[in-house]
Amino acid sequence: MKYASVIVDVPAMQTDRSFDYKIPEEWQDFLTPGMRVIVPFGPRKVQGFVVETKNSSEFDRLKAISECLDLTPCLTPELLKVGHWLTEKTLCFKISAFQAMLPAAMKAKYEKIVTLTSDQSIEHLSDQLQPFFNKKNQVDMKEIEQDVPLRIIQKDIKNGYLELIYKVKQKGKKKKIRMVKLNCSFDQLAEKIKAVNSNAKKQLTVMTYLKENGIRIIPVADLLAVTNVSDATLKTLISKGILVEEYKEVYRDPYQDRLFEKTKALPLNNEQQQAIAPILSAVENDEHHVFLMYGVTGSGKTEVYLQSIEAVLNNGKEAIVLVPEISLTPQMVNRFKGRFGSKVAVLHSGLSTGEKYDEWRKIQRKEVQLVVGARSAIFAPFENLGMIIIDEEHESSYKQEENPRYHARDVAIYRAEFHQCPVVLGSATPTLETFARAQKDVYKLLTLKERVNKRSMPSVDIIDMREELRSGNRSMFSTALIEKLTDRLEKNEQSVLFLNKRGYSSFVMCRDCGFVIQCPHCDISLTYHRFGQQLKCHYCGHEEHMPNVCPECQSEHIRFFGTGTQRVEEELVKVMPEARIIRMDVDTTGRKGAHEKLLSKFGNKEADILLGTQMIAKGLDFPDVTLVGVLTADTMLHLPDFRATEKTFQLLTQVSGRAGRHELPGEVIIQTYTPENYSIQLASKYDYDAFYEHEMSLRKSHAYPPYYFLALVTVSHPEITKVVSVTDKIVQFLRRNVSNESKILGPVASPIPRINDRYRYQCMVKYKREKNLHETLRKIIEHFQQEMSSNDLMITIDLSPNTMM
């Protein structure tokens, strides 16, 4: 007899361990670790992952595995190891770690169905329940639960009239298409064509079409389209036994209608050659190194990636390329698809669940050798990895902000170590952590200082908006910006206007009493949405109508402040009525493919100005863009975030790189209320090195990364007294259990003190070496475990948080 250790899909502290099951006879040989199974767990059935098979078990009253969901393990032995490591590193449940590594389609859904035990049972049923079973004898528990108290249902279950059935449903469906196949030889077909009744014209059309084109099997949709017959005709042919129906599994290919222009390797310049040499040598010798490719925007990092990947693929190995979600634009995808064609799978959030599942299966079946994708693509189930590339390494989206709170960079290095292959981190503005490691030679530094086209970076003008205000310009556009925009318009060149919206959205304020409308459930002001005159909370989703008078003082002078893209567009139209503007933000890019459409419209020069938020900062490359304007450079400078200046510097550098990438020289205008800030000053001079020095000294004096590691503990509960007392207990416990080299801050209210009617307090540990910190934090969770499940208490722990929010 063989047994399996299974991690079940019940994310709770008490079940965060393996449970043993008997393996039924018929699966004993092929059930292996990494496969998904369905197992009985208490009264219900749940999905689980086999983590081990063995010949004996400590436990005696074992149940048997009820179903096996995979033919080949969906988690390779290596990924199982990664899962355990993730659990340790991020203090998450094992099941959460495993699920994070797979496409959402493979996560089970659960259903409870209430059934009548026999046809007669209905007569004995409680009056309230009878109507549900009038037509059918199976009803979804959800439907009943809303109208009937639980105990009444339970009573009838106890009486034996009803039965609860637990179902485990798979979300991931393989797409199948209907085909028809010829059920005879072509010679026989010729006979049948002669034999068929001559007024059955449609049938004849189909038969002759198949015969003349020598087609034995064809998708129904295609056949109907070319022959212009109806499905009924095919049905007749099927009933006559001339055709048979078949279903064939197909991949949903999000890029099927696109042609990719095949590209060849471009010659590398001197710098690129020097950068690629150590990478290629690591590839050839199967050496694990982490490279930081520090190259200015336009220095040709992507070409270095492409040629490194080529070497990896030529060695028969696979590669992963991570790209920030936001810059996974068609332009970016084209570059990889163009060079490697069908060897590429693409994974990003724009795909449907099914499409992601299909791309993932292409990887699993070894039908592709390269994955280009956002954060979670780091878990691509390759078994022969030859390289991992992380483009725009500094992007904060590589950190997952929910459990498991992992950083893709850490996973990349862990996997690359396992596979003994190189990791390449690329950025023009690396995070301080990464650059510091490169300085210490932990990572190998590769530098690209020149732009490929030898153009200098666009010149940057910083405009002091306070000056503008003083000289009477109260609009959101400086005189200089309007002048330059007009100039581009006349020259038929394009401009990009960037609105840094993060941390600064349009709130509603009364001009008479200063009252700001806040969310009733969260301590945050509501954001004004033009569409439907709604006020929305970005944290809990609360919506209300925009009031006509101030709720405090009844004044009519209530209006929205702040600069949304819509507002900018309106203002811009007033100042430059002749300009054609494309606005890109969440509102205009909501629909699938809208993003892409707007960009190609701009690329075709159907507009003069592209106006947008974060999403236009990266990866865009339009030859005729010669002006980039940053409307508000400093909005996120004042967020309670120790990375605020770093992010501002990165963003400004990034945005500036959008101008003058081709023949025409570019110009950048940065509007700001704090022109003296070093991140703005140094970004305008493209001086990363000086910024690095300056910021590092600040981080050192304030004990922030990379000098210290951080751990953030956030406590939330509907009652503030509870939150404070729990946080206080945690702080005391931490103080007793960490060395005095570490610093503990708190308890303090979180930057957003209340979200969704839950108060939030936090404390932060700053440490250099703290061998037992993970264990200490684990003890904290264990200690509050009962309260977390019964008392609505929540404790979240983020090891190396990106921000303090």
Added chain:
DNA sequence: AGCACGCCGACT
């Protein structure tokens, strides 16, 4: 997470 079990208050 679910669910059963079990121990106390307020009602037919």
Added chain:
DNA sequence: GTCGGCGTGCTC
């Protein structure tokens, strides 16, 4: 006396 509240503990 019983019904029904939710604290406690278990799930291979």
